[in-house]
Amino acid sequence: MQFTKTTEQDSSYDHLEKMSVSELLSNINAEDKTVAFSVEKAMPEIEALIKQIIPKLKSGGRLFYIGAGTSGRMGVLDASECPPTFGVSPDLVVGIIAGGDGAIRNAVEFAEDSTEQGWRDLEEFKVNSNDVVVGVAASGTTPYVISALEACNANNITTGSISCNHNSPLSQTSQFPIEVIVGPEFVTGSSRMKAGTAQKLVLNMISTAAMIQLGKVKGNKMVDMQLSNNKLVDRGIKMLMRELNIEFREAQTLLETHKNVRSAIQHYTHGNKAHK
Structure with missing residues (x-):
């Protein structure tokens, strides 16, 4: 050809x-x-x-x-x-x-x-x-x-x-x-x-x-993204608020503690299960 x-x-x-x-x-x-x-x-x-x-x-x-x-x-x-x-x-x-x-x-x-x-x-x-x-x-x-x-x-x-x-x-x-x-x-x-x-x-x-x-997205969210600027930190906080049905301050603290959206979700979910 x-x-x-x-x-x-x-x-x-x-x-x-x-x-x-x-x-x-x-x-x-x-x-x-x-x-x-x-x-x-x-x-x-x-x-x-x-x-x-x-x-x-x-x-x-x-x-x-x-x-x-x-x-x-x-x-x-x-x-x-x-x-x-x-x-x-x-x-x-x-x-x-x-x-x-x-x-x-x-x-x-x-x-x-x-x-x-x-x-x-x-x-x-x-x-x-x-x-x-x-x-x-x-x-x-x-x-x-x-x-x-x-x-x-x-x-x-x-x-x-x-x-x-x-x-x-x-x-x-x-x-x-x-x-x-x-x-x-x-x-x-x-x-x-x-x-x-x-x-x-x-x-x-x-x-x-x-x-x-490879499992790098949850639902339709970039839960493993690097929090490399304020815009992405804000996005991560909003993800946590929606996913976990929590207020801004709690989501902010979670993200500051765990430095990653996926980790924050996992720790929050496991922590809640442990207390039930």
Whole structure:
């Protein structure tokens, strides 16, 4: 089957510089509206990958995202939000970007073209067969990502991928590929737009579904979140007030004592049972 980079095809719009701000926004928004529908078509593949990730995490393995440029940043973003949101170790979900952490802010020239550095970067974390490595690349052709997954396959490490072109080299390398075909970008080739949005949506699904399955959510609440600012402390107090049907002061004292919403709920519930 022939491989075509739809992410690089000409935009459906032309003469962008002649559009008013209103026209630009309307047209960008029209394209953005299609992204969620494109993700929906990939749901079976997304589910298949998540079902590989959950048992690995439950048995002590880790989840790695590896990518370059925008794709790498999306992976780093999702990984970095797991500890504060779900109270997990920063080592559980790890984002790796071509060119190192400096590439999060500034492009590192030709970092994505290396066919050896991706595996070296994974080896620094002592990646092994207990882990899952997900390559993220809008084009599906990034050498840094493909070569990393090839090395993982050779070392019996489960591999997944997220890309936005059909039947890409990355999909052919990955054991559990996800393809979200978003079509040409509003600005030709600017895959930080629809492709980046699609990747963000899929990454949200992967980490959120996995963490819920790991028991990091109670009801619909982030009971394991890190209380790292006043907004989150206030949220935690309100969670306790609703969950335990108690007043503000008691909830505040509970949270100050136990430093964690789940622990506060457990201690309060067990304490009440003990007194009955």
